[in-house]
Amino acid sequence: DTAVSQTPKYLVTQMGNDKSIKCEQNLGHDTMYWYKQDSKKFLKIMFSYNNKELIINETVPNRFSPKSPDKAHLNLHINSLELGDSAVYFCASSPARGGGYEQYFGPGTRLTVT
C-alpha cells in the first residue's frame, strides 16, 4: 500500500537515448510534482500538475516532458539524454495546489547516463 511509487528505481542508459519514469499515487491527491536532486544532493522543483493541468514549469530543457494521463499518475519523459541528466528524480504529491499542504515523496529514481 505504497502511497507514492515510482518505476523504475534505477535506470542506466546511454547518451542520446529516450527514457521515461513513471509515478503513481494512491492517496487521492490532486497535485503532483517532479523534483530533481543533483550530484550535490540539491533538490529543485521541475514540474507540477494539478488535476492533469500543468501549473509549474521551471527552467528545464524542453527535452523533459511531463505527462499526466490522470490525476493519480505523472510520468516524466526525457529525450536525447545527456550526461548532465544523471540525477535522482523524485515524484511527490499533495492534496491540493497552493500552500499549507504536506507533500509526500516517492522513493526516487536514480538515473545514470553513460
Added chain:
Amino acid sequence: KQEVTQIPAALSVPEGENLVLNCSFTDSAIYNLQWFRQDPGKGLTSLLLIQSSQREQTSGRLNASLDKSSGRSTLYIAASQPGDSATYLCAAQAGTALIFGKGTTLSVSS
C-alpha cells in the same frame, strides 16, 4: 525569490547529545515549513510540518520551531542516537512548490 539556507552543512556528535539544526529562509511569506530526513541512497521521509500560523511541532524526540518574522526554523533532536545519522533537509513552501535547503548531514557516534 525564496532561498533556504541550512547551517551547519555537517555535524558530528557523540550519542546522547541534544542538538539543533538551523534553517533560514529569505521570504517570510511562507505557507509552511517541512523538515525531512534522507538516508544515503534513499528517498525523503517527512519528519515534521509546521504551518505558518504555528510556532512549533513535536514528534517523539524531535521538536521543530518556526519564527516567520526572523525567517528561521530549528530542528531540535533530543538524546541523539546512531540511528539518527542521516541528512536533514528543510523546505519552505511559498507557492505551490517546496524550496529546499542543501541539508545538514548528521553523524552520531556510539
